[in-house]
Amino acid sequence: MNTQSVNFDQLIERGCGIDVHKNLIVATIKGVGLQEQTRSFDGFTESLELLREWLKESGVTHVAMESTGVYWKPVYNVLEEDFEVILVNARHIKHVPGHKTDKKDSKWIAKLLLCGLLKGSFIPPKPIREMRDLTRYKRKVVDQIASEKNRIQKILEDANIKLSSVVSDMSGAVATKIIKALIDGEENVDEL
Structure with missing residues (x-):
């Protein structure tokens, strides 16, 4: 079996992919000069502010989030002033079926973000x-x-x-x- 790797140009220098759930936010940072890192946060404001500080310290400029329901809103509200944030529909970024984990999802979102392959949902201004x-x-x-x-x-x-x-x-x-x-x-x- 011959497997081929498909590579895409990296359009975004440093980004973060976030998988958002009710009580768990899993974030992966990736990009130029960054060692890929994944961290988990809870949904409380204090924890979301720690996420924001981590992203700022890492030089992240773009964030992509996958979420169903309304759980994305607090995360978006905390991050929107400091980053280019896009909310993506979960159906549009389905990963390979089976063995789905939050960590894999956040890595996949980060990878797609850096390659410019994500289209964000419309979110009106504040x-x-x-x-x-x-x-x-x-x-x-x-x-x-x-x-x-x-x-x-x-x-x-x-x-x-x-x-x-x-x-x-x-x-x-x-x-x-x-x-x-x-x-x-x-x-x-x-x-x-």
Whole structure:
């Protein structure tokens, strides 16, 4: 059996491949003047800051991360100011099937990064990410408020209290006062 080795030009001088999991970050540095080294870190900020310092001390300029889910976000947030960071889809960098380990994955990612063979996912700039998070949170809160209003109306209907028949807005000032009075125990219809 004749096996051939395929070599690619090295386009990035010093890089780091990172395999990100919920509680484990495995990083491999590679490049010109560097002895290949792999280290493991946990997902806490203090550990991620140690990762950042290690990469800076090693002269790393580019970082490629593989992650599924949202576990990449804290790592990205810590590294984005000091390095060119790309997030790659795990499906796009599948290694040889079988005997998959985090250490092998991080080495493979580092190798592909140095050769310029990775295409990063689009990650918007920090202000846009923050605005998206705020907008999504606002939408969620508005949906929760609407859901609670519907739940209150259903409870009233189940109790045969036809408040929606006598007020135009179930969340208006009058309806709110009537509901508060009901909660406080008022049963006199004239008072309500």
